[in-house]
Amino acid sequence: MSKKTQATLVLVIMFLGFIATYNLNSFWGLLLNHGFLAALIGGLADWFAVTALFRKPLGFISYRTEILPRNRERIMDELVKFIGRDLLNPDYIISNVKNYNMAMMVVEYAQRGGKEKAKVALKELVMQVINSLDTKKVGYSLASALKSRRKNFNISRLIIQFLLAFIKTPAGDRCIDYLIKMVRDIMPNLLAKDSLHKMIDDNVSIIKQKYIGDSQKRSFMFDMVDLSSENLTQKLNDKIDEYTNLLLDYDSKEREHLKVVLAEKIESLGKRSGYKLKVAQLEHYFFVKKFDFSDHLVSLIDSFCQNNENREQLWKQIEDYIDGIIEKLAVNDKMQARLNNFFINTITKIIQNNSQWGLDYIKDELMKYSQQEFVDLVEKRVGDDLQMIRINGSVVGAIAGMGLYVISFVVERMCG
Incomplete structure (x- = not known):
């Protein structure tokens, strides 16, 4: 039997008790009659109060009633x-x-197939860059600059300047577009991983247990919000699609901001000692060997870009680099x-x-939640507790009614 039915049954019993004892003139009869009457009044008052929270009592009493429906938006x-x-x-x-430890999460993702996907994506990006290069223009520009500067030539800065100029060209825009599309294509597969869903559900469950505790308000909030991994990942996917669409729009502020950030990252790369060391090693190779830039640089770049063997060798180096990074990351605490x-x-x-x-x-x-759904949800969550108020109201009313009758009876006898 539901608490609501129990509360209504108590109210009916109080009413029947009042009727049954109405004509009794003895002390005990009048005591019971007063108790039943007060219990009936208390129960009716609490019934009105509880009902007024959710709807109009009796279907038409509207003054200061329907508290939850009328205040739904404010409560939200x-x-x-x-x-x-x-x-x-x-x-x-x-x-x-x-x-x-997010670094170990990266390692775990890489070991479960993410590394191979990263290799494929990076290979496609490198091929996109190679295929979009104007090798003749790049080669002549480098050859001219190298011949004019020779030994004191700052090739590390030139590479930075080239990259800064490249991202402003149509070819650079195509590469940026490819990167954005690559991220957008990878994210749905990553977000669909069972391991990610399990991690989200486990963490939401842990957070829910620690967060809710004994708080009825927090528990109520969790019941109203869909924090399932499916819903959260779908919302994140939608947000990524929306944001990447803005990034692909050449006239958007987001695209402009992305290019500014890329330029800042390229500039910061030029200040790193590791990058300068690698470039210095290349400079040493070229200048010590006295490589004839003007005669061979254009053909070297073109040959490298067109030669499948060179491409495969470059790809092998990229694969080895990725494998090495993941292996090192798995054991190197400083990298993590x-x-x-x-x-x-x-x-x-x-x-x-x-x-x-x-x-x-x-x-x-x-x-x-519509007004009715909101009312039904709240009533489902706290309805039993509110029905107990009705039952307690009848009990307290009965005790108060009988107590007042005893006091009035004693006072009458004392006053003659």
Whole structure:
């Protein structure tokens, strides 16, 4: 028997008790009659109060009733504010992100097939760059610059300048487009991984247990929001599609910002000692060997780009490099620490810059509930507790009614 039925049954019993004892004139009869009457009044008052939360009592009493339906939007806004301060607090999220070794997650993904996908994607990108190069123009430009500078020629800076100029060309735009499309194609497969879904579900479950505790409000909020891995990954996928579409739009602010960021990254690359060392080794090779740049550079670049054997050799070096990086990352604590710091700093910026998006998502989820669905959900969650108020109201009313009768009876006898 439901609590609502029990509360209604108690109210009926109080009414029948009042009728049955109405004509009794003895002390005990009047005591019971007063108790039943007070219990009936208390039960009816609490029934009215509980019903007024969800709907109009008796279907027509509208003054100050239907509290939840009338205040649905305000309640939703308050829930969103509560979630923003509590569950989606950026500091809270970032502190949890720091608990994960993301570098080892990269290694695990690579060992489960991600490495091969990365190789294929990188190969296609390199081939795209090679196929889009104007080798004749590049070769003559390099040859002219090399001949004019010779031994004091700063080739490391030239490469940086070339890359900065390249991303501004149509060929550079095509390469950027390819990178964006590659990320967009990879992400659905990555987000569809069972291991990722399991990790999300496990973490949501852990967070739910630790976060909710004994809080009825937090538990209620979790029931209203769909935090399943399928829904979260779909929302993220939609967000990635929306953002990459903006990046592919040459007139968008996002595209402009991306090119500015790429230029900054290229500039920062030129300041790294490791990069300068590699270029210095190349300079030593070319200048010590006295390579004839003007006669052979154009044909060398063209031959390299067109020769399938050179391409295969380059691809083999890329594969070896990727394998070496993953193997080193799996055992090198310093590399893991650097990569983790990179992920944490990047995620921190994303969270801080997009915290409002999370709140908007939560609000969209909450606003999916119609007034009736919202009322039904709240009633399902707290209805039993509210029905106990009705039962307690009848019990307290009965005790109060009998107590007042005893007091009035004693006072009458004392006053003669």
